[in-house]
Amino acid sequence: MTVDTTAVGGFGEPLPERDILEGFDRLIAANRLFGADLNSSNLKKSGKGTPFLVRRHPSHHHMISLWRDLFANRVSPQGLIDALAPEVLGLSHATGLLLFGKERILYDCDIVRGAEAVGHLTLAFYREREPVFRFLPFPRRPGRRIVYIEGISLSAQSTGYASSLFRHYYRLFHGLGFHRFRLKASLNVGKYYWAKEGFDCEDRVQFGEMRENLLTLVRRLGLPVEEQEVRRLNHANMVAAFRRDLPIPVYRNADGYYATVRDSSHTEEFRFPLGKAFLLCSDPWDGYKVIYTDTPRRTGFIWSERFLEHEPRPGHPESSKRLEALFAAIREEGMRESLIFLEPYTPATESLHAVHDPAYLDAFRDAAARGDRHFAVRDCAISEGSYEAALLAAGGVMAGIDAVLSGRSDNAFCAVRPPGHHAGRSSAMGFCFVNNVAAGARYARSAYGVERIYILDWDVHHGNGTQALFDEDPLTFFCSIHEHPSFCYPGTGRRLEKGAGAGRGTTLNIPLPPHSGDREMIEAFEREVVPSIEAFRPDLILLSAGFDAHRDDPIAGLECTEDAYVHMTRRVLELADRHCEGRVVSVLEGGYRTESLVSSAIAHIKTLQGREGSPCSSARG
Amino acid sequence: MFVGPRMKRDLITVTPGATLEEAARLLTAHRIHHLPVVEEGNRLAGIVSDTDLRNATLDGTFGGAERGDSGRPVTVGEIMTRDLVTLSPGDTLDDAMLVLSRQRIGALPVVEGGRLVGIVTKADILTALLSTLDIEGLGVRIEVVLPREMKEVARLVAVLADLDVEVRSFVLAPHGAAGYAAFVRVATIDVASVRDRLRGKGFSVGELSDFYEG
Numbered sequence: 001m002t003v004d005t006t007a008v009g010g011f012g013e014p015l016p017e018r019d020i021l022e023g024f025d026r027l028i029a030a031n032r033l034f035g036a037d038l039n040s041s042n043l044k045k046s047g048k049g050t051p052f053l054v055r056r057h058p059s060h061h062h063m064i065s066l067w068r069d070l071f072a073n074r075v076s077p078q079g080l081i082d083a084l085a086p087e088v089l090g091l092s093h094a095t096g097l098l099l100f101g102k103e104r105i106l107y108d109c110d111i112v113r114g115a116e117a118v119g120h121l122t123l124a125f126y127r128e129r130e131p132v133f134r135f136l137p138f139p140r141r142p143g144r145r146i147v148y149i150e151g152i153s154l155s156a157q158s159t160g161y162a163s164s165l166f167r168h169y170y171r172l173f174h175g176l177g178f179h180r181f182r183l184k185a186s187l188n189v190g191k192y193y194w195a196k197e198g199f200d201c202e203d204r205v206q207f208g209e210m211r212e213n214l215l216t217l218v219r220r221l222g223l224p225v226e227e228q229e230v231r232r233l234n235h236a237n238m239v240a241a242f243r244r245d246l247p248i249p250v251y252r253n254a255d256g257y258y259a260t261v262r263d264s265s266h267t268e269e270f271r272f273p274l275g276k277a278f279l280l281c282s283d284p285w286d287g288y289k290v291i292y293t294d295t296p297r298r299t300g301f302i303w304s305e306r307f308l309e310h311e312p313r314p315g316h317p318e319s320s321k322r323l324e325a326l327f328a329a330i331r332e333e334g335m336r337e338s339l340i341f342l343e344p345y346t347p348a349t350e351s352l353h354a355v356h357d358p359a360y361l362d363a364f365r366d367a368a369a370r371g372d373r374h375f376a377v378r379d380c381a382i383s384e385g386s387y388e389a390a391l392l393a394a395g396g397v398m399a400g401i402d403a404v405l406s407g408r409s410d411n412a413f414c415a416v417r418p419p420g421h422h423a424g425r426s427s428a429m430g431f432c433f434v435n436n437v438a439a440g441a442r443y444a445r446s447a448y449g450v451e452r453i454y455i456l457d458w459d460v461h462h463g464n465g466t467q468a469l470f471d472e473d474p475l476t477f478f479c480s481i482h483e484h485p486s487f488c489y490p491g492t493g494r495r496l497e498k499g500a501g502a503g504r505g506t507t508l509n510i511p512l513p514p515h516s517g518d519r520e521m522i523e524a525f526e527r528e529v530v531p532s533i534e535a536f537r538p539d540l541i542l543l544s545a546g547f548d549a550h551r552d553d554p555i556a557g558l559e560c561t562e563d564a565y566v567h568m569t570r571r572v573l574e575l576a577d578r579h580c581e582g583r584v585v586s587v588l589e590g591g592y593r594t595e596s597l598v599s600s601a602i603a604h605i606k607t608l609q610g611r612e613g614s615p616c617s618s619a620r621g
Numbered sequence: 622m623f624v625g626p627r628m629k630r631d632l633i634t635v636t637p638g639a640t641l642e643e644a645a646r647l648l649t650a651h652r653i654h655h656l657p658v659v660e661e662g663n664r665l666a667g668i669v670s671d672t673d674l675r676n677a678t679l680d681g682t683f684g685g686a687e688r689g690d691s692g693r694p695v696t697v698g699e700i701m702t703r704d705l706v707t708l709s710p711g712d713t714l715d716d717a718m719l720v721l722s723r724q725r726i727g728a729l730p731v732v733e734g735g736r737l738v739g740i741v742t743k744a745d746i747l748t749a750l751l752s753t754l755d756i757e758g759l760g761v762r763i764e765v766v767l768p769r770e771m772k773e774v775a776r777l778v779a780v781l782a783d784l785d786v787e788v789r790s791f792v793l794a795p796h797g798a799a800g801y802a803a804f805v806r807v808a809t810i811d812v813a814s815v816r817d818r819l820r821g822k823g824f825s826v827g828e829l830s831d832f833y834e835g
């Protein structure tokens with residue numbers, strides 16, 4: 001559950017500034033710390049020459065303020081050098097230097113096998129400066145922290161080293177709170193290599209050109225490739241892996257550069273798969289890869305003790321213990337300081353009429369007031385406090401939407417109950433009474449004018465209530481991943497359910513066969529959910545986050561673990577960053593085994609905060 | 622279940638004199654595959670299907686190309702199937718299913734006193750089956766394998782009643798030489814505890830592996 005930083009040096013509390021300054025002095029005395037300026041006359045096109053000019057170190061004041069800004073004093077200078085130089089595949093770093101520029105720190109070293117130098121590595125750490133006003137270049141405020149890969153050169157026999165090294169760096173910089181890797185993919189192998197490693201084009205226009213160039217190449221060679229196949233590519237990594245089955249000839253010159261046509265200098269012929277061959281011959285491109293960080297996002301947490309006042313009969317799976325345990329875990333994990341706690345509010349009943357019939361809500365209120373033991377169906381057990389709790393749950397989602405749309409938090413998790421996604425316009429079923437996520441979506445639209453809303457429901461059960469409410473709405477995309485309806489309640493959510501009328505095509509159902517686990521879940525997610533979010537370009541993403549697809553949950557037959565939830569959460573955030581400034585409101589649905597519910601929800605919330613451990617295993621999309 | 626209440630009564634028909642083009646248009650416009658051909662007084666003369674039309678318009682290969690002035694058939698009367706299997710409203714859906722399956726045809730006209738009164742197609746049978754099993758209704762199916770004894774079935778029903786669970790459909794089918802398979806569609810999200818309870822009472826509740834073998 002805890003973030004594994006021990007492997008990369010254990011970054012916790014900031015170190016005293018005195019220690020950092022002493023660290024500078026020790027490095028200066030050892031001739032391992034200098035000042036540096038970028039060498040602007042060096043074009044770097046050939047990958048040769050010095051990218052910077054070394055000089056005497058700048059003032060301690062400058063160095064410590066730069067260190068504080070970039071590393072938050074959570075690592076000492078020597079600690080950083082050590083962490084940057086792991087021994088991987090028999091290779092290590094020698095003469096690692098730290099160079100302090102005006103706004104950046106550089107790390108420069110030789111890569112050695114024993115005493116023999118086999119390569120060179122230069123990294124730069126800096127903070128982007130973002131304009132405060134989009135249309136004015138100044139003033140600027142500090143933005144994302146960047147690791148810029150100035151250059152890595154290696155002799156041929158060290159295959160696999162760079163991959164292992166950057167996997168290590170991924171964890172390291174994740175722990176240090178850096179946001180992105182960046183680089184210019186310009187070397188012969190680099191243009192292909194970085195795409196294969198999951199780097200994407202920073203500039204979407206540049207990527208569009210890359211795709212057009214690929215299409216031109218396909219046409220010129222008359223290759224058996226559909227135009228649509230090329231148009232579907234939306235990540236440099238997909239280009240790298242494109243049509244592995246289709247080798248084409250490329251020609252190399254004496255400097256090791258490739259071209260798709262043979263000329264006087266490009267004479268040596270090779271055959272590579274289409275995507276690889278294309279990238280080897282492509283123009284240089286600016287690449288980036290997102291590193292998720294410890295605390296880059298402010299996550300709202302909506303919670304109230306009043307949710308516990310919905311008390312179904314003893315032995316009922318949807319018990320108030322679920323939330324009690326989750327809240328206790330939040331406390332134990334020490335997350336109370338890092339979350340923004342927000343109170344839900346009871347919405348006016350009129351504001352729920354957009355999703356529920358007034359007569360239905362009245363009947364529910366009366367049943368609870370009368371002391372009925374269940375409402376509508378036996379599954380929907382109630383107590384006296386159920387009506388108020390159900391309204392409050394919908395209000396909890398509204399509070400989450402308020403927080404995210406007003407900018408109080410970047411995203412939000414609504415720890416509400418009773419759940420909502422089975423509830424229809426006038427039907428209570430499957431433990432659900434008021435459709436919280438649907439009420440939230442309607443509210444976001446009416447109160448904030450949010451136009452395009454994407455609802456992703458990864459509860460193990462199909463979100464039939466939500467689907468029915470937005471069946472004909474072309475501006476609300478409903479996507480549900482669930483256990484196949486032939487095996488699982490409520491028996492809806494087949495692939496053929498795609499929306500109706502104007503909303504045809506904005507409903508996506510992905511049924512998974514029983515016993516599917518993380519692999520199947522993540523594959524389906526990457527294959528279908530990610531492209532549908534990309535295509536829909538939402539202004540807000542809502543999650544119906546049930547955790548009952550967990551393998552320990554008895555209620556249904558899927559066998560996922562926390563890993564799947566972490567993966568999906570991370571990718572949803574990534575897509576939300578791209579389309580809607582990271583606006584994600586996650587709403588708790590099912591999850592009936594307390595232990596797995598708590599561990600999954602905590603992992604999910606930590607990922608929403610941007611601080612869950614392992615790097616993103618996929619670079620697709 | 623008798624054919625009468627389940628058959629389609631508002632029919633799209635043609636006369637033997639109608640052209641093939643007219644017939645094709647009707648099929649496309651109504652998204653159907655069969656047209657009963659009727660003479661005066663709604664007397665059934667034959668039936669023409671989209672397959673008949675397709676074969677008739679294909680060049681040469683089919684016998685139909687020999688007829689007509691231009692060497693090709695022109696009217697529905699020339700290509701329709703005259704040798705018909707029909708039902709009467711008093712026949713049952715079982716009859717319809719057996720005929721549709723054995724004869725491998727798609728639609729059966731329903732005739733009463735020589736007059737066409739309705740039609741039953743494969744699609745109607747599927748619809749009837751879907752509603753009988755309540756496949757579209759909310760719920761989950763549980764498979765219980767029982768010895769072929771009514772006492773066991775009664776015990777199963779008693780446990781279900783005891784659980785106070787809503788049963789959407791209940792189908793009892795032969796299973797092996799000496800068993801029943803009961804397909805019970807229940808409307809509860811907490812199907813896991815229903816299964817547990819049944820197992821606790823000594824019933825054999827199916828698992829996914831049973832489907833793979835089946």
